Amino acid sequence: MPDNPTFAQSFPSVRSFVPAIHKAHWLKQPCNSRFVGQLESLEGPLNAMEYARTAGAKLRRAVVFPGALSAEDGSKLNTYFSSHLRSLHLELEEDPSPGCLEHLLDVTPNLAFLSFSINTGPLEALITNLNQILRFVSLLPLLYLSIRVRMRDRDDYVVGQKDFVRRDTYPESEFIPLVSEAFPDLRAVSLDWTPRYSAWLDPKLHWKRSVDGEGVYRLQAVSESDGVKWMEYYDWAWRDELLG
Structure with a gap:
């Protein structure tokens, strides 16, 4: 590829782009x-998001990679995104400030899909930090929420999903009630407790809002394949605005 490629001439109809790292x-x-x-x-x-914003792009989907969002980045989100954004993927810096996403509502009030990774620990600090972050973004009109967690124990040992679930019932007893209350329009959610260096290879935990046996709409566990299907659907649903 030439040192100064002119993309508009070669790809005049492209609307989705992943530049080389x-x-x-x-x-x-x-x-x-x-x-x-x-x-x-x-x-x-x-x-890259800043370049696009400056060029006048009305990004509706942004995947921030590589790089992690710092507290400073979080204070100037309007430099990177706009109210047109509907789907956002990002990674938070290690041990992020609970308020790192507090400006997301002001900048992206129409966000329907949010996926983020968080690296923190030990377990008690993780739960506290994650709960606070979720409360900061609770006014967003989210339909889909995906969270990937990397946990460090007190001795800096990275804990896998099985170990975490065995020690604590946070996903079902605290996480799902929290997101159900905080995001009343949420249609689906995924939670990945399997860190990069874990020996455990368990799949993500997925839930989808559906009618239970008592006729009540609630988030209920679904299979990995169904979870991935709904994740892909809501990630790209902005293309036709059929966010049902």
Whole structure:
């Protein structure tokens, strides 16, 4: 690929783009401003999101990778995103401030899909931090929520999903009641307690809102395949606005 590719000439109809890692600076080049300005979905670091915002892109889906969102980044989210955003994937910095996403509602009031990773510990600190973060974003009109957790024990040992669930019943006894109350319109949720360095290879935990045996709508556990299906659906549902 040339050092200064002109994407608009080669890909005039592209609306979703994933730049090569460490090549996001291509988006900043004047010759690519028209291409970037018409994007609706972009995967890349925060500076790529900033380039797109400057070029006038009305991103509706953003996957922030590589890189983690710091507290400073969280204070200037309007530099990267706008009210057009409907789907957001990101990773929070290690031991994030509970208020790292407190400005998300102001900047992205129409966000329907939120996926984030959190790396913290020990267990008690993780639960406290995660609960506080969820309360900060509870006014968002979320239909889908996905959380990936990496836990560190007191001796910095990374805990796997089985170990966590065995020691504590947080997912069913606290997490689901919390998100059900905080996000009344939530249709589906996933929770991944399997960290990168864990020996456990358990699948994510998935729930979907459906009618139970008593005729009450509630979040109920579903299979991995069904969970992935709903995740993909809500991640891209903005394309036709059929967010049912």
